[in-house]
Amino acid sequence: MSFAFIKSIFGSQTARVAFGTLILVAASNFAAAQDEPAPTPTPTPIPVATVPPSVLPSDPPPVAPDFRAPMRPLPGSERVGVDVANQISLSLEDAIRRALQNNNDIEASRNSVEIAEFNLRAARGVFDPQIATESYYESATVPTASLIGGAVN
DSSP: OOHHHHHHHSSSHHHHHHHHHHHHHHHHHHHHHHHHHOOOOOOOOOOOOOOOOOOSSOOOOOSSSOOOOOOOOOOOOOOOOOOOSOOOOOHHHHHHHHHHHHHHHHHHHOOOOOOOHHHHHHHHGGGGGOOOOOOOOOOOOOOOOTTTTOOOO
């Protein structure tokens, strides 16, 4: 606000001083209110019902005291690919050799070893010497530009 506006509202010197004092008091009250921390609400405790400890039995009760699993029949001797009438007797060494030959995991491991050997061979191939040859044939006829050389005028 400008001084002329205040002088028009408050004509006398005393009114201006009173108005200034009022503004200073209001500003100091506002600043004091800002400095005080707001009171924090205290939480009210929620009552919790306590449950008395229960008495548990020492041994759990059996689910079904006279339960017996039904007897299952044994699998049949007619398996797929097994001919009971055409059996071959094998020694332990022959059985192990056949098992190792027909095992897919072992075959995959063999392939992995072979791949690693090829990769090693390829890595060593960087140091192999390289020999390169190149041949070409060129035939050129150079015209004679001198009279001494037999050039035609």
